[in-house]
Amino acid sequence: MKKLYCFIPTLLLLFSFTVFGQETQTKGLLPEGKSEKAKITITGKIIEKTSKLPLEYATITFKNTKNPKLIFGGITDSKGDYSIVVVSGIYDITLEFISFKPTTISQKQLTQSTNLGTIALEEDATQLNEVVVRAEKTTVEIKLDKKVYNVGQDMIVKGGTASDVLDNVPSVTVDADGNVALRGNDNVKILIDGRPSNAINIADALRTISADALDKIEVITNPSARYDAEGGGGIINILLKKGKNQGINGTLIGTVGNPQNYGLVSNINFKSEQFNLFSTLGYNDSKAPGKSKTDTDYLNPDGTIQKTINERSTRERGRKGFNYTIGMDWYLDKTLTWSNTFNYRKNNGANPDNVLLYNEFPDIADNFVRNRYNDQFTRTHDVEYATNFTKKFKKDGHKLTVDGSFSKNLDNDSSTITDFVIGQENLATKELTKNFQTQKRSLIQSDYVLPIGENSQFEAGYKGDFNELITDYNVGDIDGSGNYIPNLNYTNILDYKEKINAVYSQFGSKINKFSYLFGLRYEDSNIDIDLLTTNNFNNKKYNNFFPSAFFTYQLKEQSTISLNYSRRISRPRSRFINPFSNYSSNVNIFQGNPDINPSLTDAFDIGYMNKWDKVTFSTSMYFNRTNDVFQFIRRPNGESVTTIVDGVTIVTPVILSTPINLAREDRFGFEFNLNYTPYKWWKLNGNFNFFQSKINGDYSYTLQNTGEVINENFDNTAASWFTRVSSKITLPYKIDWQTNATYNAPQNNAQGKSLGVLSANLAFSKDILKDKATIALNVSDVFNSRKRISETHLATLNSYSEMQWRQRQINLSFTYRFNKLKNNDKDKKPKGNQQDDNGDFPG
Template identity: 55%
Template sequence: MKKIKFAVLLVFLFTSFYNYSQQGSPGGKNKVKVTGKVFEKVSKQPLEYATISLTKPNDTKVVAGGITNPKGEFEVAVAPGTYDIKVEFISFKSTEIKQKSIQDDTNLGVVNLSEDAAQLNEVVVRAEKSTVEIKLDKKVYNVGQDMIVKGGSVSDVLDNVPSVSVDTEGNVSLRGSDNIRILIDGRPSQAINMAEALRQLPADAIEKVEVITNPSARYDAEGGSGIINIILKKGKNQGFNGTFIASTGLPETYGLSGNLNYKTEKLNYFTTAGYNYRTTEGAGQTNSEYLNPDGTTKSFLDEDRDTKRIRKGFNGRAGVEWTITPSTFWTNAINYQKNTGDDRDLINYYNYDAAHNFTGTTYRLNNADTGSENFEYTSNLIKNFNDKGHKLTADFSISRNTDDSNSTITASPNFNNTLNDQIQKQVLFQADYVLPLGKGGQFEAGYKGSFGDLNNEYYVTENGGAKDPNLSNTLEYKENINALYTQYGFKVNKFSYLFGLRWEDTDIHVNLLDNSDFNTKKYNNLFPSAFISYEISDQSNFSASYSKRLSRPRGRFMNPAVNYASNVNIFQGNPDLDPSLTDKYDIGYIKKWDKVTFNTSAYFEDTKDVFSFVRSPTGDEVNGVPVIKSQPINLGKEQKFGFEFTFNYTPYKWWKLNSNFNFFNVKTTGEHSYTDTKGNLIVQDLDNQANSWFARVNSKVTLPYKIDWQLTAMYNGEQKTAQGKNLGQFGMNTAFSKDVMKDKGTIAFNISDVFNSRKMRSYTYLDDVNSYSEFQFRKRQFNLSFTYRFNKPKSERDKNAQPRNDGGGEGGGDFPG
């Protein structure tokens, strides 16, 4: 392990110093700085990615240039002289300053740009964002540029995001850890079943996804490995415009959705609505060898599993932004989702004796009806006190989510009925204040209150009889969190600093009403954060950061309801789980060339009371077959060290590449002690150390006849566990698209999992059973979609006409400098 750490650190430092030496001291001592800000004239909001170019009078050759940051600020180094200065942004009228004499450091002040109505009505691609934008503190994935997710869901979107993986069951992980926080428009998602909710939200409702691996104090402390922020589409263009998307696919899938926007000088109306019908076919198997106490073979059991899930859902969102005054903006929106579904899960059991002679077969069929309904109202108020970033924001949201499932499990000659009804209510309030101080300084402070209530009724009956008290329960989960934070950032020469402190007070009640088991967990914690950045040059930057993070167990982790799909391999939540605390350290380096953007980071995470899934024999048997239970526990300690590379490369105008590689080592320490149903004390040693890695490559090529071709390949490496190992997993997706109808329409065809290879495979070794299992949640899928746009450019750049902070909710200011 020490050798690996040393080698990784050596490679990282060599790369950093090599690039630094190649860059040299940019600009030299004889250059001066040209600074300023670029704002939208009407809303007085900063324009990110506006371009600034300096040319000699009567010469078209660009001498120097740059782009604006999220605050609309720019800084360009140039030799003293007289220049023509041009400021441009897509779909805006450019501004020129002719023959400006620049002899010393010069501040141009605020440059205001106006929308160009003529350009807005043209359907012309003048510039496109990269599918993946690499920034120092986060990665931004632009959904609109990705053909592979057309007609898909948010799960498909996340599965293409750098550093992010989605397993075959829809569970999301970041840098190999599922200990994350998922936000929607900067607010925590209130979905009861996160994996299912992400599969139901259509991809075309998403504008971009932000991945923040080491968040600052302004963000919730929850999410040990980081935050994923999903930003929904909001219209930006003046007038009436929109997009319609129709899709169909195999297995039987179809959908229809639309995004409409009407914007005037004072009001901006936006809405999204869609219906989808999805069929998901899956399969799996588990082959087990059961052992006698002396280690000899007792018997074999093979389980073959076939699944089919049908989901029908409506997704709608409507809202209005009101420009009350030129400096005050109020946005209100309503989100609504309703889904119904049918699940069919058939398991065939094949029994064999110790010599592997066939002895008989049984089956287990689970037919389930599912339904969910989610409603959320959000309100966001922004008051800008000046155009330098001094502002106050307030957010409020209230939501109600229901999730129901009723099933009949047939296993001749018996049958069981199960019911799982969940109702969750959530109220959130947040206020953030940002005050610029001096040159490059910024103070922030805020409050957030989150108050939730979940009621979950679950029961199992046998042959239509009474509830089984051992498998049935009513769970009441109440969570109240109050938080305060403050942080201060400033810049000294080429160094930028950001120091923050967050305090969170948590009050949780986990009550099992059927057996009067009441549990209260109260705790409060301080969460410091620190970020330091050094600007090596205009094109390269180095950073180091630290933060303390928290992970609270939720959802199925704490629900003691037994997953009864298989009666010999069961899952059960643990209501006695405690939160885990993580100390995160990250060192990052970013370098930009004309055609390449490269980002690398080394990270270390030290977690106490980490959650871990443990498989344990219960002591029970079904027809002579031992019952194995999988349950999350607070294992003990986990230390994770890794490094990551991400780069964008555009070798030609017609070819774009981006890739991501992550290697990590995980060391866990702990044991699990429990008493089985026969009264035996079982102690499981779960100490483990393992290496793993994953990689993703995305290629986008423009073929003849303006046909775009996209290919994405990903591989998750093998990883050893305390009770076995997870095998490697390879997958490939591809897509083709063609613009039609004078570029107002786009036809896209994509194939998900080209080789039908995305299967979760693992080996498990316990004292009395060895098993191999594999599961494929979704088999290969084909999808065809048609997109039609009116009064809207194909590549609508984010002009920040919405005065929100990348989705609002969690936002304060940005990293200083």
């Protein structure tokens, strides 16, 4: 056991020493009489003795017998092959792999390039019977151009959803409504497996995808021209699990929780030399109790309180559903792969929402309470087929990919709303709302990568994204005879069509310690907005160039500085455009704005990263300038709700929340990320982000009932910050303990402010059954404090609101792995200046 504890760190130190010190050793420690010309190449292959399958990441070490300081080494690739440059001489050669017996070739004289042939390693039965200390991937990997969050290493999210996962990712925050923001900016593009999500409502969709189906999250704050220009704040790419190991293997994960959360997820994979078959099946039955409150003082012209409405809402979002993914990678030959994936997701939910409105009047004694009960049902079906061809050419990194994705989505929502004054139930009114949405989306994409020489690379590609969304929204009253009478103010059919064609090219190169990458993307947008009920049609055509430039300089072996620029766009989607309302409260409603325009952002970023033995540190300072920035405001819409209580007519104005365009926003900020391993049993990572936003702009609107034009100035400067710290400790008996804490600081806006919120998560896990299984207990939102808290101050009202989407959640999960070690998916390391897995030129 003691040898095992020492084996991994020693191996990693040896490999790091070899890789980073190879050039120095070769030049400074050559035996006398030898020169640079004495270098030779040693090749070979390592396989597993029993199965004859190649061993990826096996290590090969060459130790010169005459000069022990002269050490060379390397690792095998996915085919078990290796190629290592050494200086001619006599060596002791060691070949080894975790849990296998090492093989040593002693006193091997190497005078010319040699192939050592195929060597088979045998499993070490004594090691397999022990608890092996593995070199686990950290939860957060910090890279110069992005951060990679390894979902499987985070116990906190076991049994949770994709939304829970994102809320634990550095630089990312998820508010109480499920809206995702990156470095405080909610204009973020979310991709799934590199493709735009096919969900109609991405916030709701993230809450239906099991966290156990996710592999990694990539956070790209300043993307290059290869990526969609969509998303002024950056890109978040969610990578789903897909087996990589030979043979049949997989996992089965069961979850129970309180409040009610029953889940079962299975991931099964079969890989051979010709095929890789993979599938994921997940089922979930959950209820998420939540609550909100809004206290509003309506003001007279002289500033005195006319009346007060304290609104209390309790809801229980229930979901039953399953999702299924099946796919196949077909290796047509050594250079050509054809992949096909089919995804299906179905969810049904009952979301009862009970709203109590306490009406208080300073001048009269007839206070009363209204009860508004929203009995809501939802039904969602998502179907997607995706295909990919990848052609690899002879030169490493030279490849052509062609992708297609075709999906259809159905999202139906219906509610029956009963409204009455308590004590006057016989005068209750009933309203019916329906929101039926159907989306069809087609995506075609091709990318070409051409390495040029040893240190340069050219890329080019095309992408077509074609989307049609039909939203049929209805609000109406049900009279005493059960007849439906539509309310035309809130009833409409929106036919939204979007056609986006894009081409790009970029070129990158490395000159000594300096790297650069220049890119240019062109996107042509053609958008039809057709409000069928009101016969209001609008076509928006615009085309834009999106340049990008990235520069990096390697200060030292482990220290790098970068300077980046890119141009981004944020297009308003259906929720922003469609003038339908969230009608659970008829005095505080949300409504889209059909006239809203896209916003354009120029993003600058300067970053620094350094690695030490136990620490990885990165920091960046950024500046974004956005024209026609989106801003949500609250305002009276000129309508009112009339309530009769004991013969007295009470009139309450309707307050509208809606998005608008303002002239400009300048956003400045800095952040740092830290991975620190003070001891083998303790890992820490932290993220801190500070930003300041300055918004300039005026907005005018017309009250519907009076025709009065209201002009408002929204100039505002606000600063805020958030921080997240995660600690993972291995306790006695190999129990892992993880704690996350997040604090979002207060932030001012033109109409009020949001208040600070502190929240924490807790988890414990233990491997059992000889590491084939893991049992985990986690508590999400330990202090039940994760809320959206805000204040609004207008000339006509002052309000305070709190919204908690889900109360504290406790989950117990059991994971069983068959034919699969806990941490056998190691990171693939790029060689030389090739692409990484996502095509990024590393520089």
